[in-house]
Amino acid sequence: MPRKKPSIDRVLHALGDPSRRAIMEKLSQGPISVSRLAEPLDITLAAVVQHLQVLEESGLVQTEKVGRVRTCRIEPGGLSVVDKWIADRRSMWEHRLDRLGDFLADPDEE
């Protein structure tokens, strides 16, 4: 089955949840199985599996099942779409600040 395109929408929604961020942080330490992932989190294994689905569909995590063990790891390129979105916003408003000193609208700052 073809892997879904990781949109900024999917990715940011995925990262918006604390449990999923905890999973990302754990996975940053290295690949690990589902049940070992679940141990430190105080949610059930089933919940962890659901989070992993979201993370996988958003392109943040890759998993592979061998035998009865599913091993999860970070998908290194997954966060780049967020980087890009942020960079785009920043370039927009920074570029704007270059062109016109916006003291008119904002006398207080800068």
Added chain:
Amino acid sequence: MPRKKPSIDRVLHALGDPSRRAIMEKLSQGPISVSRLAEPLDITLAAVVQHLQVLEESGLVQTEKVGRVRTCRIEPGGLSVVDKWIADRRSMWEHRLDRLGDFLADPDEE
């Protein structure tokens, strides 16, 4: 009223919503009033105000009311907490990849 500390949790949750991202994108073009912000979005003005509250509490947007008009603008440092979180994750797993070649899933390591 002291401004709340913008945690990574607040910020990523705020950015997880498409309407709020649309607001961020519009604001990247420059400061604008609430009602003009609402025009292109097909949600009510009241909904926009609620989103703006979330964005402001997360430190992504700053607003200022003069007369009866509230002007909204990007808070330039607001996204840095996301940058930092991403950079931290990346440095973790990249550092790890430097140290040990991760040949295949080796469950009992270290």
Added chain:
DNA sequence: ATAATTGTCAAGTGGATACTTAAGTAGTTT
């Protein structure tokens, strides 16, 4: 074969939340 491990799936629940409507406030214009 039996049991234990590791994960999967379906269905349901409770709480969060995005949104609407409607009424109200406070500046601004005429």
Added chain:
DNA sequence: AAACTACTTAAGTATCCACTTGACAATTAT
């Protein structure tokens, strides 16, 4: 003063979503 503009606030609704339970499947160990 009256009308209009630009929000603001409260309350209700409906959907979403994180999480649980419980039954099941598949692999590995005894």
